[in-house]
Amino acid sequence: MISAERIESRPDVMMGKPVVKGTRIAVELILDTLATGETEARILAAPPRLTAQKIHSALAFAASTLCEQFSA
Numbered sequence: 001m002i003s004a005e006r007i008e009s010r011p012d013v014m015m016g017k018p019v020v021k022g023t024r025i026a027v028e029l030i031l032d033t034l035a036t037g038e039t040e041a042r043i044l045a046a047p048p049r050l051t052a053q054k055i056h057s058a059l060a061f062a063a064s065t066l067c068e069q070f071s072a
Contacts, residue, residue, distance in 0.1 A: 006057035018061060020054050030058040 008021045018027040025048065033043060040055055 006054050007061045018058075018065075020050065020058065023048065025050065027058040027061055030055055031062055034059075 006021050007018050007027060009016055009018045013019055014024055014026055019025055020027070020030075030043070030050075034040070034055075040052065043055060044050060044052060
């Protein structure tokens with residue numbers, strides 16, 4: 001799974017929230033930023049720099065988490 005390669009959750013980083021691996025950028029922040037209407041291009045241009053693959057991994061992680069949560 002692509003998101004597992006780029007997303008991690010560790011108790012010592014951001015209180016265990018899922019983040020982009022090796023950063024303190026929370027998946028939640030990426031989703032909130034996109035939800036407010038910010039474009040992927042503007043996110044990619046802003047520091048700290050992300051890649052399109054990392055943004056897509058955050059989206060895939062969120063979708064997978066929702067599917068797991070509501071499929072039971």
